[in-house]
Amino acid sequence: MNLVFRLAWRNLWRHPRRTWLTTGAMMFSNMLLVFMISLQFGMYGLMIDNTLQAFTGHLQIQAPGFIDDKKMRQTVANILPLAESLRAEFSEQNIAARATGFALISSEDRSYGIAVFGVEPDYEPGVSTLPGLLSEGRYLGDSEAAEIIIGAALARNLRVELGDELTLLGSGRDGSFAAAVANIVGIFDSGIVDFDRSITEVPLGFFQDVFYMDGSGHHVVINAGSIDGVEELQARVSAVLPVDQELVVHDWDALQPGLQQAIKADMSSAFFMYGILVILVAFSVLNTQLMSVLERTHEFGIVMSLGLTPGRLGRLVLLETSIMGVLGLVLGAVLGGLFTYWFNINGFAYPGMDEMAAKFNLPARFYPQVSTLSLLAGPVVVFIFTVLAALYPALKLHKLHPVEAMRAV
Amino acid sequence: MHMFGILLRLAWRNLWRNHRRTLIMLLAIVLGTWAMIFMTALMRGMVSQMVADGISVLPGHVQVHHPDYRDDPSIANLISISDEELSEWFGSSADFSAWATRIRVPAVITSEYESRGVTLLGVDPLQERDLTFVDYDAVEGRFLESADDNGIVIGRKLATTLNTKVGKRIVLMSQDPENEIADRGFRVVGLFDANVQAYEEAYVFAGKTTTQKMLRVGDQVSELVVLGDDFRDVEAEYNKTVELIDGRAEVKRWIELDAYLGTMLSVMDGFVLVWIIVIFLALSFGLVNTLVMAVFERVREIGLMLALGMRPINILGQIIVESLLLLAIGLAIGTALAWAAVQPMKDGVDLSMVGEGMEMWGMSSVLYPELLLSDVILANVVVLVLGFLASLSPAWRAAQYEPIEAITKV
Numbered sequence: 001m002n003l004v005f006r007l008a009w010r011n012l013w014r015h016p017r018r019t020w021l022t023t024g025a026m027m028f029s030n031m032l033l034v035f036m037i038s039l040q041f042g043m044y045g046l047m048i049d050n051t052l053q054a055f056t057g058h059l060q061i062q063a064p065g066f067i068d069d070k071k072m073r074q075t076v077a078n079i080l081p082l083a084e085s086l087r088a089e090f091s092e093q094n095i096a097a098r099a100t101g102f103a104l105i106s107s108e109d110r111s112y113g114i115a116v117f118g119v120e121p122d123y124e125p126g127v128s129t130l131p132g133l134l135s136e137g138r139y140l141g142d143s144e145a146a147e148i149i150i151g152a153a154l155a156r157n158l159r160v161e162l163g164d165e166l167t168l169l170g171s172g173r174d175g176s177f178a179a180a181v182a183n184i185v186g187i188f189d190s191g192i193v194d195f196d197r198s199i200t201e202v203p204l205g206f207f208q209d210v211f212y213m214d215g216s217g218h219h220v221v222i223n224a225g226s227i228d229g230v231e232e233l234q235a236r237v238s239a240v241l242p243v244d245q246e247l248v249v250h251d252w253d254a255l256q257p258g259l260q261q262a263i264k265a266d267m268s269s270a271f272f273m274y275g276i277l278v279i280l281v282a283f284s285v286l287n288t289q290l291m292s293v294l295e296r297t298h299e300f301g302i303v304m305s306l307g308l309t310p311g312r313l314g315r316l317v318l319l320e321t322s323i324m325g326v327l328g329l330v331l332g333a334v335l336g337g338l339f340t341y342w343f344n345i346n347g348f349a350y351p352g353m354d355e356m357a358a359k360f361n362l363p364a365r366f367y368p369q370v371s372t373l374s375l376l377a378g379p380v381v382v383f384i385f386t387v388l389a390a391l392y393p394a395l396k397l398h399k400l401h402p403v404e405a406m407r408a409v
Numbered sequence: 410m411h412m413f414g415i416l417l418r419l420a421w422r423n424l425w426r427n428h429r430r431t432l433i434m435l436l437a438i439v440l441g442t443w444a445m446i447f448m449t450a451l452m453r454g455m456v457s458q459m460v461a462d463g464i465s466v467l468p469g470h471v472q473v474h475h476p477d478y479r480d481d482p483s484i485a486n487l488i489s490i491s492d493e494e495l496s497e498w499f500g501s502s503a504d505f506s507a508w509a510t511r512i513r514v515p516a517v518i519t520s521e522y523e524s525r526g527v528t529l530l531g532v533d534p535l536q537e538r539d540l541t542f543v544d545y546d547a548v549e550g551r552f553l554e555s556a557d558d559n560g561i562v563i564g565r566k567l568a569t570t571l572n573t574k575v576g577k578r579i580v581l582m583s584q585d586p587e588n589e590i591a592d593r594g595f596r597v598v599g600l601f602d603a604n605v606q607a608y609e610e611a612y613v614f615a616g617k618t619t620t621q622k623m624l625r626v627g628d629q630v631s632e633l634v635v636l637g638d639d640f641r642d643v644e645a646e647y648n649k650t651v652e653l654i655d656g657r658a659e660v661k662r663w664i665e666l667d668a669y670l671g672t673m674l675s676v677m678d679g680f681v682l683v684w685i686i687v688i689f690l691a692l693s694f695g696l697v698n699t700l701v702m703a704v705f706e707r708v709r710e711i712g713l714m715l716a717l718g719m720r721p722i723n724i725l726g727q728i729i730v731e732s733l734l735l736l737a738i739g740l741a742i743g744t745a746l747a748w749a750a751v752q753p754m755k756d757g758v759d760l761s762m763v764g765e766g767m768e769m770w771g772m773s774s775v776l777y778p779e780l781l782l783s784d785v786i787l788a789n790v791v792v793l794v795l796g797f798l799a800s801l802s803p804a805w806r807a808a809q810y811e812p813i814e815a816i817t818k819v
Contacts, residue, residue, distance in 0.1 A: 015705075018698055025694030032687065069570055072523055102524045104517045104582050104590075110483060111584040113517030113526030157481045169582075169590075170517075171524050269451075273684070276444040277691055283437035284695035291430055291702050351679065 004312075008319040011292070022288040023328045026382055029277045030332020031339055033378025038340045038368040039348065040270055044263050046362055048227055048252070051259055055128045055199075057221035058230050058252045059237060061086075066218060067250055072101055072173050072211070077245050079217030080204070083120065086220060089240055093224055093233070094126030099207050099217035103170035103178070105150075105200065107158040114154070116168065116200050118207025118217065127223040130188055130201070137162045137186035143205035149186035151196025160184060172212035180210040227252065274378065278385050286389040289321055293393040300397065301405025314394035321390035328386070329379040336379075340370045413730075416723065420731040423703065434699045435739050438792075441692045442743025443750070445685050445788045446780070450751050454779040456677045460640055462542070462605060463670045464663055469509075469540060469634025470643040471650050472666060476659045478631065479666070484514050484586050487629035488658045492533075495633070498653045509536035512620045513631040516583040518563070518613060520571035527567070527613050529583060531620025531630075534558070540636055542608060543601040550575035550599035558616035560598030564609025568600050575600060581615070585625040593623040604775075633658075641674075685788050686795075693799045700732055700803040711807055712815025721808035728804035729797060736796040740789050747785075751778045 012019045052058055061082070066074040076082065076097075083097040099118035104111050121140035125131040131139045140147050148166055150158075160166065164184050172178040182202060190196055208215065222237065224230050230251055238249045253260045293300075300313055347365040354364035424431050464470065475486035492510060499508050512531030517524055533556040538545060543562070545552040552562055561579065563571075573579055575597055582592040595615060603609050621628060637646040643662050651660050664671035704711070711724055757775040 017701055021694050021698040021701070025691065028694065029691055071570065071572070102517065102526055106584070106588070106590070109588045110485070111582075111588065111590065112483075112515050113524075113582070115526065153480075157483060171519060171522075175522055269448075273444075273448065276440070276448075276688065280437055280441055280688070280691040280695070283433060283440070284691075284698065287430060287433045287437075287695055288698060290433065291427075294427075294429075295706070350676070 004316055004319060008316055008323055011296075011316075012320055012323060015292070018288060018292075019324060022285055023324050023331070025281050025284040026325065026328025026386065027332040027335060029281045030328060030379040030382055031336035032277065033274060033382070034333060034336025034370070034375055035340050035343070035368070036270070036274070037378055038370055038374040039343075039366065040267070041371070041374055042368045043362065043366065044266075046366075047263070048259060050362065051256060052227070052252050053129055053223060055130060056252065056255050057127050058224040058227060059222040059234055060250050060255055061220040061222075061237065061241065061247055062218065062250060064246055064248050067248075067254060070100070072171070075099075075173065075213065075216035075218060076220065076247060077216045079220065080120075080215070082242065083123070083220050086222075086237070086240070087123075090222070090233075090237070093222050094123070095220060095222050096120045096123035096127045097204060097217045097220050098124075099204060099211070099213055100219075101170055101172075101178075101207070101211050103168040105158070106167045106169070107160045107164065110158045112154065112158060112197075114200055115198060116148075116170070116202060116207070118204040118211075118213075119201050120204050124201070127221040130190070130199070133188040133190050134186045135189040137184070139186055140201065140203050141185075143203045144209070145203055146180065146182045146206055147185045148182040148200055148202045149188060150184060150200045151198075152187055152189035153193045153196040154200070155184070155187050157197070162187060168210065170211065172210070173214070173216070174212055176212060178211050180206075182206070274381075278382055281382055282385040282389040285321065285324070285386045286392060289317060289390045289393045290396075292320070293317060293396060297400070297405050297408040300400060301402050301408065304400065305402035305406065310398045310400060313397045317394040317397070318387065318390055321387055325383045325386040329383045332382070333375050333379045337370050337375055340368050340374075343368050344370065412723065413726075416727045416730050417734075419727050420734050423707075423727075423731055424735060427703075430699060430702070431735065434695060434735060435742075437692060437695055438736060438739025439743040439746065441688045442740050442788065442792065443746045445688050445792075446744055446747035446785055447750050447778075448684060449681050449784045449788070450747065450778040450780040451776065452677060452680065453781055453784065454777045456673055457779050458775075458777060459673060460670050463667055464640055469632075470637045470640055470663050471635040471646045471660065472663070473633040473635075473650060473654055473658050473660050474631065478659075482513065482515065482631070484584055484624055484626065487586075487626060487631055488633070489627075489629045490633055490654075490657075491628065492536075495653075499635075499649075507536070507539040507636040508634065509533065509540050510630040510633045511537075511617060512624065512626070514583055514624070516581050516613070518567070518571065519580045519582065520573045520577070522572040523570060525567065525570060525610070527563075528611055529581060529620065530612055530614050531617040531624075532556075532614055533617045534614075540634060541614075542603055543614070548599040548601050550597070552599050552601070553614060553616050556616050557618040558598075559595070559619055560615075561595035562599040562601055562614040563597060564612065565600045565602050566606055566609035567613070568597070570610070573597055581613070581623070583624060587625075589625075591624050593619075681784060681787070682791075685791050689792055689795050692792075693795065696732065696736075696796060697799050697803060699735075700728060700800050703731065704728060704803050704807040707807075708810065708815050708818050711810055712812045712818070715810065716812040716816060724810075725804045725808040728807050729800050732796060732800035732804075733793065736792055740792055744785055744789065748780060751780050754778050 061076065063074040063076055079097040083095055086095050097120055101116050102113060103116045104113050119140065121143055125139065135152060140149060155161070162184055165181050166184060168180045168182060170178045204217065207213065224233055234249050234251050241247050304310065304313065344367050347367050349365045473488065475488050478486040490510065495508060495510065509532065514529050516527055516529035518527050532553065534553040543552065548562060553560060561581065568574060571579065578594050578596050580592055580594050582590060585591045635646050635650050637643045640663065647660065647662050654660050714724065715721065757777050759775055
């Protein structure tokens with residue numbers, strides 16, 4: 001084995017330029033793959049986390065059908081005791097109850113139709129980033145108080161300030177007319193105008209009074225921190241739900257179906273590109289190895305007439321390719337890792353990325369993380385295809401006739 | 410010229426001396442070219458569709474608003490431009506496919522069960538036909554018939570949420586400029602379907618005159634929109650509109666109104682170039698390698714040609730012509746294949762499997778690839794130019810051989 005290895009190694013360096021060019025092709029695509037995959041998967045992770053932690057949570061307990069229709073009547077009865085018992089059961093998770101409705105919100109000069117969420121002031125900060133985005137005032141306090149927090153863009157449009165009163169007009173759970181006056185105690189600024197203009201929050205107790213909820217709400221949000229283990233948690237939560245009413249537990253994929261699919265759509269186009277890249281490298285290797293076999297026809301003829309079998313010669317060619325492949329893999333992964341690491345420290349941005357990023361709850365500058373998966377996935381695939389590409393020249397050796405081969409120039 | 414003819418023939422024959430090597434390289438170039446152009450066509454199709462969809466809701470390539478309307482899209486910020494003035498101005502010009510004025514304000518829609526926040530569009534259905542994303546003929550029930558139609562058309566999804574249907578009544582609430590609540594009962598006359606479901610929940614259509622009456626705004630409107638022929642070039646429409654408005658209101662191109670869509674277009678241009686270059690780089694290693702080999706195995710022959718009086722520059726030329734010939738053949742086949750691959754997809758590729766994801770990116774779930782001549786040219790030119798540069802080094806080496814040394818080399 002040692003001898004074969006030495007032979008293979010020396011054969012490679014008979015044409016250093018050629019070997020480096022072929023290895024260079026592998027290194028180039030490996031570097032690119034490491035960087036792209038790190039960037040891509042990092043982005044997906046952030047996209048999921050930021051989107052879910054902003055408001056949706058990882059799991060929600062709702063009445064059946066609420067997820068599609070979002071009707072006021074599709075309620076979870078006795079929602080506060082339910083949330084309380086869940087908090088006792090799953091002390092590690094952040095859990096909060098919410099109710100949601102629509103209202104025409106009016107200031108002195110303006111009116112806007114907008115979604116109103118009734119939240120538990122004590123627990124909401126655990127399931128949503130919104131309380132952390134307050135630019136003025138404070139978050140909701142007392143669960144019964146007539147208080148409201150609104151977005152900065154909405155405040156501007158309504159021409160109101162902290163401390164002003166807003167009138168809420170809507171329809172209650174039973175379809176009756178619901179009206180109330182609430183004080184603005186806080187203004188949040190998420191930086192995304194549409195979001196700021198689409199959500200307002202009031203304390204859950206106050207919400208229940210105004211909209212005649214009779215102790216009910218619309219969903220219990222569970223923020224599990226990350227999407228790992230959500231499935232198991234979902235099963236455990238389902239198991240402890242009260243039996244006296246029909247309830248369902250939805251996971252984040254059901255709550256935000258677009259998210260998973262956006263990632264899938266992006267992934268499929270990315271994998272198409274990676275595939276092309278890998279195949280191009282394989283062609284390059286195939287060409288090199290074929291040439292290196294052809295130019296050694298004479299030499300192979302001699303060693304075969306001395307008794308070396310085509311099978312062993314084929315293994316020699318494969319070994320040569322593997323050495324090149326390993327070289328490309330290691331150098332590519334290391335350089336790709338360093339390249340990515342540089343961006344990890346300095347951040348990666350692309351002109352126009354900030355507008356696109358904001359749409360997906362992503363920061364405008366991105367810091368890709370190198371992981372074992374992103375470091376090895378691409379290079380290993382390239383390596384496999386490299387060796388596969390060398391099979392053709394290696395198998396060609398079986399057709400070689402020693403005498404004819406020796407006569408070849 | 411005569412010399413070039415000889416070089417071309419030499420190069421051509423040299424290429425086929427080792428046909429296997431040439432074929433493999435050719436295959437790689439064909440695949441690379443195919444991938445460049447095909448992928449670009451898919452991406453272009455996606456972005457165009459996205460922009461077209463986006464504009465169909467925005468909508469309009471050029472829009473005129475009250476200067477404060479964009480930050481505060483409410484009833485307080487209206488413009489007054491009469492339709493008579495507009496039809497006089499635009500009517501004679503055939504360049505403009507459509508224009509419309511409309512009321513566009515936030516409102517609350519209430520059925521006996523539910524209420525929702527929506528954007529109320531007070532429109533003149535005759536002006537809107539080419540502008541809106543709603544297909545009049547596909548509406549369940551009917552679309553509005555005139556600007557003073559008393560009915561309302563809402564999205565199918567919204568109708569489900571509100572528990573209402575064609576023939577039922579709903580109440581629309583908004584405000585008038587004095588901040589008095591303005592409300593009115595409407596009969597639902599039609600339900601529309603949109604290719605992006607969010608639109609079905611977000612927009613409701615009522616007659617323009619009816620809406621103006623309800624909101625007590627006289628004949629003022631929220632916006633004037635003008636649609637051109639091509640969303641990529643709206644300058645003619647823009648200039649003509651600016652001339653008409655003459656400082657009375659704010660005139661904007663769609664790119665300025667939707668930063669996301671606008672940047673998507675330019676990001677796309679950058680991406681196409683990056684993609685082409687990446688593919689080329691992956692190819693270039695193989696290309697240079699092939700040339701190095703071709704030069705290496707012909708050292709003696711090159712020496713002989715030099716000794717017989719061929720000038721080094723011609724050796725250089727021969728290698729470069731060989732490389733460009735190889736690239737040109739590969740490009741031609743690759744381009745043809747990409748064109749052929751796009752043909753069966755002309756009528757759209759259904760991506761509804763990831764439909765909601767596409768919606769999140771702002772696209773509809775049917776993809777129409779778009780093969781742009783400019784992208785094909787870009788890909789071909791980039792490959793030829795960079796291919797020329799890549800082959801300089803091996804060609805240069807070949808031209809530098811000393812005839813005597815080269816001939817005696819084994």
